[in-house]
Amino acid sequence: MRILMLLGVILTVAGCKAETTGTAGTLETGDHWSVVEIAGTPVPDGIAVTIDVPEAGVIAGASGCNRFNGRFETTGEAIRFGALAGTRMMCPPERMQVEQAFHSHIGRVERVSIISDELVMFEGETPVIRARR
Template sequence: MREQRMAVSVLALLTLAACGTDPGSGAGSGDSGDGSGTVRNEASVTGVHWTVSSLTVGGRTTPAPAAAHVSIDSAGKATGNLGCNRFTADVSVEGDHVTVGPGTTTEMGCEKDVQQFEKALGAAFSGKLKAAVAGSGDERTLTLTTAQGDSIALTSEPPAPLTGTAWKVTGLTSAGLAASLPAGTEDKAHLTFGKDGSVEGSLGCNSFHAKAAVAGSTITFGPLSSTRKMCPGPRMKLERALMGVLEGRTTYTIAHRSLALTAQSGEGLHASAPAAGS
């Protein structure tokens, strides 16, 4: 679906309906705003992928859609997803307060209940918010509370590990330029790295396995062994492209649940991991 970017503040765009949330069965982890762990400095909330757990407006708590999340960087920018649409916003962190200023958002049509949630979340995630962090390490909760007493409950989520994760191939790259998968091959290719230095999965048509030696930010693939089925043209095209990536020495990066893999030829792939708990 075509997206349009609109340079407006998150508050101005989304204050249409902070109501419309359904009564919840109770607040989840970190949804009280009393702050058992007060934010001491920017490092408490920045550089973390925060999954939105729930939103409490007017005493009513609504579980968040799986896509809703927020990340705040040290440069004063928040990015994330309101439930359907992506957003960016200017942010400042001072002591135990987070102040959310103007930003941008996409404007996609979403399911009615998701639209209601993200309008309410956008209205809550604006202005000066009291922040409270509880827990430590990869198991932290963040509660953002508005001056009106509404609150956003968030949970930290660590990056997906390279090994043991079922990585679904979502795109290809060539010389740094991204390209979509051939039509009809979505959800066909995947790979999983084992702790024993192996990799296996599907190339889009045939299943495969190979050695995969991981060292730092590099993966060195051994010769691939695969089945020998013939499939429709687009799936064979994807298979040939992936075989060109999964050979020899490659570099990789992981950003939360996204994996980027690039061969020395400049050919590469993008893959994603399933959401935590799914």
């Protein structure tokens, strides 16, 4: 009976661990993410916000209107995104609002979590950007 109880506890703990796997170190070269939510607001259909990892420590993508690129550093489970460089086109107001929200929030990200095909970026304990593969 004790063995069955112990086995049950081990399987439960192993199952919980699998659900919470994901740290800053999981952003890997070749990743491509489509942002679906910024600060709790869904990215409108037809507006592309993407995050690519073309090489270690580098991100690039589309921010709603313009293209961007920049660097990130990881320390343990923490992540820090540096200043992003980008093109400077003007777009319709809705696209510019999405872009402004993206740039405002990615600069505050402190850690990321990847579970299955979802990337969640956190400021403290608050999810600020959600993306999918």
